[in-house]
Amino acid sequence: xxxxxIENVRLVKPRVxxxxxxxxxxxxxxxxxxxxxxxxxxxxxxxxxxxxxxxxALVINLGTPNTQRLEAMLISGKxxxxxxxxxxxxxxxxxxxxxxxDFALKLLSEVRLSIIRGNLSEIRSLxxxxxxxxxxxxTDIISDASIQSAAELARELSLKTGAVIAIxxxxxxxxxxxxAYCIHNGHMIMSSITGCGCMxxxxxxxxxxVSEDILKAxxxxxxxxxxxxxxxxRQLLPHxxxxxxxxxxxxxxxxxxxxALTSSANIEKL
Amino acid sequence: xxxxxIENVRLVKPRVxxxxxxxxxxxxxxxxxxxxxxxxxxxxxxxxxxxxxxxxALVINLGTPNTQRLEAMLISGKxxxxxxxxxxxxxxxxxxxxxxxDFALKLLSEVRLSIIRGNLSEIRSLxxxxxxxxxxxxTDIISDASIQSAAELARELSLKTGAVIAIxxxxxxxxxxxxAYCIHNGHMIMSSITGCGCMxxxxxxxxxxVSEDILKAxxxxxxxxxxxxxxxxRQLLPHxxxxxxxxxxxxxxxxxxxxALTSSANIEKL
Amino acid sequence: xxxxxIENVRLVKPRVxxxxxxxxxxxxxxxxxxxxxxxxxxxxxxxxxxxxxxxxALVINLGTPNTQRLEAMLISGKxxxxxxxxxxxxxxxxxxxxxxxDFALKLLSEVRLSIIRGNLSEIRSLxxxxxxxxxxxxTDIISDASIQSAAELARELSLKTGAVIAIxxxxxxxxxxxxAYCIHNGHMIMSSITGCGCMxxxxxxxxxxVSEDILKAxxxxxxxxxxxxxxxxRQLLPHxxxxxxxxxxxxxxxxxxxxALTSSANIEKL
Numbered sequence: 001x002x003x004x005x006i007e008n009v010r011l012v013k014p015r016v017x018x019x020x021x022x023x024x025x026x027x028x029x030x031x032x033x034x035x036x037x038x039x040x041x042x043x044x045x046x047x048x049x050x051x052x053x054x055x056x057a058l059v060i061n062l063g064t065p066n067t068q069r070l071e072a073m074l075i076s077g078k079x080x081x082x083x084x085x086x087x088x089x090x091x092x093x094x095x096x097x098x099x100x101x102d103f104a105l106k107l108l109s110e111v112r113l114s115i116i117r118g119n120l121s122e123i124r125s126l127x128x129x130x131x132x133x134x135x136x137x138x139t140d141i142i143s144d145a146s147i148q149s150a151a152e153l154a155r156e157l158s159l160k161t162g163a164v165i166a167i168x169x170x171x172x173x174x175x176x177x178x179x180a181y182c183i184h185n186g187h188m189i190m191s192s193i194t195g196c197g198c199m200x201x202x203x204x205x206x207x208x209x210v211s212e213d214i215l216k217a218x219x220x221x222x223x224x225x226x227x228x229x230x231x232x233x234r235q236l237l238p239h240x241x242x243x244x245x246x247x248x249x250x251x252x253x254x255x256x257x258x259x260a261l262t263s264s265a266n267i268e269k270l
Numbered sequence: 271x272x273x274x275x276i277e278n279v280r281l282v283k284p285r286v287x288x289x290x291x292x293x294x295x296x297x298x299x300x301x302x303x304x305x306x307x308x309x310x311x312x313x314x315x316x317x318x319x320x321x322x323x324x325x326x327a328l329v330i331n332l333g334t335p336n337t338q339r340l341e342a343m344l345i346s347g348k349x350x351x352x353x354x355x356x357x358x359x360x361x362x363x364x365x366x367x368x369x370x371x372d373f374a375l376k377l378l379s380e381v382r383l384s385i386i387r388g389n390l391s392e393i394r395s396l397x398x399x400x401x402x403x404x405x406x407x408x409t410d411i412i413s414d415a416s417i418q419s420a421a422e423l424a425r426e427l428s429l430k431t432g433a434v435i436a437i438x439x440x441x442x443x444x445x446x447x448x449x450a451y452c453i454h455n456g457h458m459i460m461s462s463i464t465g466c467g468c469m470x471x472x473x474x475x476x477x478x479x480v481s482e483d484i485l486k487a488x489x490x491x492x493x494x495x496x497x498x499x500x501x502x503x504r505q506l507l508p509h510x511x512x513x514x515x516x517x518x519x520x521x522x523x524x525x526x527x528x529x530a531l532t533s534s535a536n537i538e539k540l
Numbered sequence: 541x542x543x544x545x546i547e548n549v550r551l552v553k554p555r556v557x558x559x560x561x562x563x564x565x566x567x568x569x570x571x572x573x574x575x576x577x578x579x580x581x582x583x584x585x586x587x588x589x590x591x592x593x594x595x596x597a598l599v600i601n602l603g604t605p606n607t608q609r610l611e612a613m614l615i616s617g618k619x620x621x622x623x624x625x626x627x628x629x630x631x632x633x634x635x636x637x638x639x640x641x642d643f644a645l646k647l648l649s650e651v652r653l654s655i656i657r658g659n660l661s662e663i664r665s666l667x668x669x670x671x672x673x674x675x676x677x678x679t680d681i682i683s684d685a686s687i688q689s690a691a692e693l694a695r696e697l698s699l700k701t702g703a704v705i706a707i708x709x710x711x712x713x714x715x716x717x718x719x720a721y722c723i724h725n726g727h728m729i730m731s732s733i734t735g736c737g738c739m740x741x742x743x744x745x746x747x748x749x750v751s752e753d754i755l756k757a758x759x760x761x762x763x764x765x766x767x768x769x770x771x772x773x774r775q776l777l778p779h780x781x782x783x784x785x786x787x788x789x790x791x792x793x794x795x796x797x798x799x800a801l802t803s804s805a806n807i808e809k810l
Contacts, residue, residue, distance in 0.1 A: 022292035022562035023296055025563045026734060029735075033733065033782055034782050034783070041603070042604065043606070046606075047636075050638065050639070051636060051637055064312065065312075065317070067316070096317075096320070097317035099320070100317065192303045192304070193303065194296060194299035239505060239521065239522070240524075241522070241525055242304050247783045247784060247787065248779075252779070253781070254780075254781025254783075255781055292562040293569055334583060334584075335584055336583070336584040336586075336608060363591075366587075369587035463570070464573055510791045511790065511792070511793070511794025511795055512790065513570055513574070513790040513791055513794075517787065
């Protein structure tokens, strides 16, 4: 095994079970294949636990929720806990509807999560911190001035849940209850691509599947997608836009290696 | 505020709630981001009204219908009416099954629609005009000879429903009960891209969210996608096909500005 | 009518009803349009039979199954049998869960299938041959040494079901109860694209819609996607990856003609 998580993903080719929304499921499957993992999508309660038991990580994404899919998330989450495999939770739109917020809190109370990744609104909503923002898209961005308070929020939610917390946006924070990192990579155009967050959560599934160190896995996954977003933005031709950037981003993950990741990473310990 | 709707979309960044099919949901989300709007996809009756109330427009798309999704459409449609935000309806496949036709007529009777956009078959099906065609893909195309009769059909359905009617295909008609326009832009290859109609309906959601003049919003949205389709077709390399054209089209929306739109528009008042 | 199936698809433009998963539905729709066919996606039991009756072929894909979608598959499968139109079955993930395996066996017993296309694990699962593999992604690949045994498996399942059997992977086998072919085309990178199998099954729907000779239709569809995969891989630029390859593959289908297909085909009669 290498000390590089991306290299280990390519070596081990972990199976990752995604229970995810239908908007970005194709992108999530392709980015998992791009990093060397093997995606399985299955969201029916009748088979959910059985599929989880074939996998090395579970990714639960709250986009386009419905009653059946939520039931599958609980069943698979509990099965993953039983098996001791990591569970990544992406609380898409938590705070935007009671249906999502209530479920997210229920999941937090019934399933032990390894990583929770959301934007600032979503994480605030889970933490019970008041917010005047409604989730789904990041409008409350982490500014340089608010990095410390965002890191504090992440630390608190980590303490409460036991999960590594990633708050992503223009600036990204990854923290557990004792350590926090700020990742200064990424590019503005990523906010114009649907599913950048979903794809990152999928990557976190693959990365945590091959690493005992969940904080490191989450941090490296954030850095990986950010560095690939920078590559994609740099390659963009004058007539190209957000879809080409999405394509180039996934392609960049396909080509990503340890050296490129290490040399481009701009990670600050807080 | 500018007199250009696309500029206002980029300025206001309206949230658009889409209840849509899973075939083209990713493309719809990305084209909304490309024009500067912010998509929210949610199709569960348990949260549908709450999501609508966060948004400035609602887009209802009848592709891949199921009982739950249809229920969400009615709930959100009524909520949008209550809030006074525009509702765009894309009756995908109306006429192809009783399930779709019956629902479409029910929606027409229970929800006040701002824009209805379909191909000739679908619009005929809603208008109760006999048709020997089955919906989903446009096989009955508006020819030069039939522009006037298509415009008449649009005017009649507008009179009946109060909505602006857009009949799109090789030639596009946009009309309300008193005025009708023919848009002579667009490119044949657009009929080989799945979801061109869905993407246009999504754009209409964003455009109508920032304009009091719904007829103008619908006309400018049709013109915008057509002009971007022309740009995409012109940029296509000899080995490229429909998927590259789809990508280039969304990219072109990302790059579209008022000047390019105005100089390329070929709109005829009927 | 030409003796080339791809040319006949472009001529006839058959409507193909797909009941398929939401991960790759967009790609399936676009590859059908690329080859000249006209896709209709509909997975609700309330309209499924009616949609099938408008079409010239039915494609049933077992990815992301749920109770409603499975019900629609049975209803549409029986309607297709009644109408005498071909039914292609893609048993995605059979063997990975009892839910999928049980349904697949039920479908086999209640619907007469024209083509079954899967990877080696999935076909073994349907044949009741013991396997230590779990479906969804191909990990047990047909090697040169195992071509004959894979062909034997295909022949046996064909004898049992009456369907043409396609086992695809690095090497592809297409067989009925009396003849078997090995297609030596394709490229490794295709295994890093989500939905290559789904897209092939969709193509098989279009090809079988215009050909009396189902074995020929299945063989030509496999060859077509493999040759287009080779074209895509050859065109790939150094910074490009799996998503660009997917795009180039669909584009290549859009450009594919009889001559390119014939000159590149590497088909061995077993």
